[in-house]
Amino acid sequence: MARRQLVAGDLVLFGDSRRVDHVGIYVGDQRFVHAPSTGGTVRLDSLSNGYWQRSYLDAKRVFSPELAGNP
Numbered sequence: 921m922a923r924r925q926l927v928a929g930d931l932v933l934f935g936d937s938r939r940v941d942h943v944g945i946y947v948g949d950q951r952f953v954h955a956p957s958t959g960g961t962v963r964l965d966s967l968s969n970g971y972w973q974r975s976y977l978d979a980k981r982v983f984s985p986e987l988a989g990n991p
Contacts, residue, residue, distance in 0.1 A: 921979040923950075923967060929983055932967070934975040946979065 921930070926946045934942040944954030950967045965972060 921981070923976065923979075926979055927981070930979045930981050932979045933977045934972065935977050936975070940977060942975070 926932070928946060928948045930946040932944045932946050932952050933940045934944070942954065944952035944965070946952045946967075947964070951964055952967060952972075953962060953964050955962045956965075967973065967976065
């Protein structure tokens with residue numbers, strides 16, 4: 921899924937061409953919440969950050985926007 925199609929609640933997937941190695945939850949305004957490492961503090965990051973731009977692979981919608989509370 922293209923980044924311009926993301927809605928709050930979508931899972932954003934990061935990694936390289938061989939595998940997904942990180943997942944976050946999109947919250948809107950080009951931001952997502954995630955735990956950067958095992959035992960790390962959950963934080964909010966931006967998809968416009970160079971690292972996340974380079975490693976963005978795809979996104980998956982688990983719930984419809986209506987169920988997620990998005991019009």
